[in-house]
């Protein structure tokens with residue numbers, strides 16, 4: 001084979017194998033493991049589908065979401081196999097992983113349980129309880145066949161690391177310049193492209209999850225101000241990649257930035273880490289060096305140099 005042919009062939013093989021990897025990457029294994037481990041994987045799957053109503057987790061949830069609300073289903077109908085940002089394929093292969101937020105190396109259970117007090121607006125479950133192990137088992141099953149690869153950048157799978165930090169940085173630049181006009185534009189985009197599923201007031205409709213606000217009994221409906229989704233830049237990265245449902249990457253960056261500005265300017269529960277942990281005698285080991293952390297809608301805007309009041313009301 002001459003040199004040029006060899007280069008072309010090598011390139012072709014690399015391309016084909018990366019397609020094969022991508023195709024295999026975004027689906028759960030075809031069968032459950034046998035025996036007790038299979039039962040635990042199925043329990044975990046049940047929990048991530050029904051987190052707010054499942055008997056093992058409902059007391060740790062303070063909204064109407066499930067893990068599947070953000071870790072979307074892929075073509076195989078399994079939670080966390082969606083192609084976009086926050087897929088769980090390969091996630092287990094990256095833990096233990098360094099987390100800047102907790103300033104410790106976190107396990108997969110740590111990472112999942114933290115989502116309960118933030119995205120799920122509840123309390124942090126106890127490590128090594130049945131629910132905690134079952135969720136980790138389900139996510140680990142999705143990583144069967146993935147190569148173990150430690151990640152110095154953050155507690156994300158290799159797939160998410162490729163998409164997420166770069167998109168967050170990109171949107172931060174755009175959102176720093178937001179004005180009241182962007183808020184009004186976002187309101188319009190919300191009405192036209194989101195409200196048909198998520199409700200005019202973000203309250204959710206049928207099986208479509210709520211985005212903000214309270215129900216008639218005064219209970220919060222969605223993620224709180226400590227969730228990744230409550231940060232303008234992180235939410236924009238996620239929305240661009242995943243919404244409108246089934247049409248990820250179809251909106252312009254400016255439209256995404258504006259609609260997220262509108263969505264995250266609405267009311268949601270505040271985050272105070274101390275109130276999210278169980279009493280010391282009950283919570284078990286909390287693997288973190290950080291015990292003080294508070295956020296509000298206002299402080300999340302301030303983090304990007306934005307004045308919530310000015311953005312919302314124009315003065």
Ligand code: HEC
Nearest residue numbers: 065066067069070091111112115119156157160223228229
């Ligand atoms: C409101 C949206 C939302 C909900 C609900 C949610 N998460 Fe997440 N989760 C995210 C986002 C966004 C990220 C990545 C961003 C980050 O690290 O800041 C993430 C990251 C993760 C990761 C790391 C995945 C990786 O490879 O990058 C795990 C594990 C995880 N979540 C578990 C859970 C579990 C378990 C539940 C249910 C108890 C849950 N999440 C509910 C939004 C959500």
Ligand code: HEC
Nearest residue numbers: 068069070193194197208209210211222239243244245259
């Ligand atoms: C065709 C219906 C549909 C449209 C349109 C749509 N979504 Fe969603 N969205 C969903 C569904 C369904 C989920 C949760 C996936 C699941 O439960 O399987 C979701 C999840 C979300 C979540 C994370 C969960 C939560 O409730 O906080 C956010 C944020 C979100 N969508 C924002 C948007 C935005 C912004 C738009 C408009 C640009 C939009 N969506 C348009 C159906 C839709």
